[in-house]
Amino acid sequence: MKNSKRTYKKNFKDNSKFKDKTHKKSVSRKETIEVKCIGMDEEGKGVIIHRNQRVSIPNLLEGETALVELLKKGDNLTGRLIQIKKTSSSRVKAKCPHYGECGGCQLQHMSYKGQSEFKQKFVQELMKPYGKVDPIITMEKPYDYRNKIHSTYAYGKKGEIISGIYEENTHRVIPIQRCIIQDPKADEINNSIRELMKSFKLNPYDEVRRQGFLRHVLIKTGFATKEVMVVLVTGSFVFPSKNNFIKALLKKHPEITTIVVNVNDKKTSMVLGEKEKVLYGKGTISDILCGCTFNISPKSFYQINPIQTHKLYSKAIEMADFKSDEIVLDAYSGIGTIGLILSKNVKSVIGVELNKDAVKDAIKNAKINNIKNARFYEGDAGEFMVKMAHQGEKLDTVMMDPPRSGSDEKFLSSVVKLSPKKVIYISCNPVTQARDLKYLTKHGYRVEGIQPVDMFPHTYHVENIVRLSKQ
Ligand code: SAH
Secondary structure (H helix, E strand, O other): OOOOHHHHHHHHHHHOOOOOHHHOOOOOEEEEEEEEOOEEOOOOOEEEEEOOEEEEEOOOOOOOEEEEEEEEEOOEEEEEEEEEEEOOOOEOOOOOOOOOOOOOOOOOOEOHHHHHHHHHHHHHHHHOOOOOOOOOEOOOOOOOOEOEEEEEEEEOOOOOEEEEEEOOOOOOEEEOOOOOOEOHHHHHHHHHHHHHHHHOOOOEOEOOOOEOOEEEEEEEEOOOOOOEEEEEEEOOOOOOOHHHHHHHHHHHOOOOOEEEEEEOOOOOOOOOOOEEEEEEOOOOEEEEEOOEEEEEOOOOOOOOOHHHHHHHHHHHHHHHOOOOOOEEEEEOOOOOHHHHHHHHHOOEEEEEEOOHHHHHHHHHHHHHOOOOOEEEEEOOHHHHHHHHHHOOOOOOEEEEOOOOOOOOHHHHHHHHHHOOOEEEEEEOOHHHHHHHHHHHHHOOEEEEEEEEEOOOOOOOOOEEEEEEEEO
16 A cells, blocks of 8 residues: 555645536536545446445546545535545656646556456446456557647647647647657657648648647558658648648658648548648558558558557457358458458458448458458447348357447347347447347357556546357
């Protein structure tokens, strides 16, 4: 237990950055009380019970005793940590100076071991009705993992050019030069771009006046190939001193393999605009994942933690235990990663995905890898399955990886109709996954394996693979 006075003070200081906007507005009732944290909610906030009401307190850990300020607005009770009285053994000082301000990581006040235990317990709780949960697959070095970085440009308080990310729920840019979960190379390149802007007298874009030059910088890196793509998102195609700027950037960073300018002149919270022009290189990068090569464009979706994605896909394929004569559906297939990687183990793969561009990428990726037994279709996975069920198609395994909202009854009822022997359900939101498992287990499927994977260390997110079999 770390509970020296020094630690309390530090924790208190750390916590002061956790801005709770609700506290700024007028409130009907405020009280400060000492509480014991009895558990954690799904976002990694500490749970306390006050007069039979459950309240989530940011930055509080299970087992800790603390002073918290409670605010009652109508029936709604919220709380803010004031001072820790008894510290959890999982508490550590956050490594990042922006912690609590940027909102990107929520669990940096917890040791990595503590984070893993929290995620394991969370999945176990949700999966209680379905069976035993295997120990979470963690990351050896849980830093520097993001292969995609996004930085917004603006003017700082002193009129200097800053780049970073929006403060949670606001449009104020927090200047960030180093983010400990991002690829350090990408951070260095972004810092050079900011420096070069000064020498080339380029302005950041002003969202309100809708004028200026650089809006965002997006950098994607190929983990296995070391290829680097820089996307400069600008307010217009007018790029003063373009050639010299590109030359200077490449001189500083010869590792950059392609530079793209993307024009976004709309009043929007979307990062990328419609129009694009390649300024240097091919306009895309590639990466190798589980033996397959994937082409990555500025807009295409690609898993952001390559080390853990390798473990996730390998585990899912191992759990599927494919036979060479199987027909597999890769539902919610994105750019085809899972389907293409598993294609060598089976007879054929049918992929379905809603996003048109992702489907195009999947078809391209099949060609690059010379894979002939995988087909990809654009459409809603549920509707596609209903059609398949109508036509009485045969499926041996359904591999599904839906978005956070989970699947829907259309899809799940068609799975039941088509009756594949196995369903491998990969999810980035075990809450909706548990809901969908309820349906499948009510309709003839049995859960045979549950495997959480930590894809996003320091955040509350957890990925989970479940194997179901037809009874
Ligand atoms: N399996 C991929 C992508 C998973 S992300 C990978 O691992 O890379 C979830 C995907 O589901 C996204 O590509 C999203 O575009 C797609 N999607 C969302 N709703 C969908 C729907 N109703 N039907 C089909 N695909 C959908």
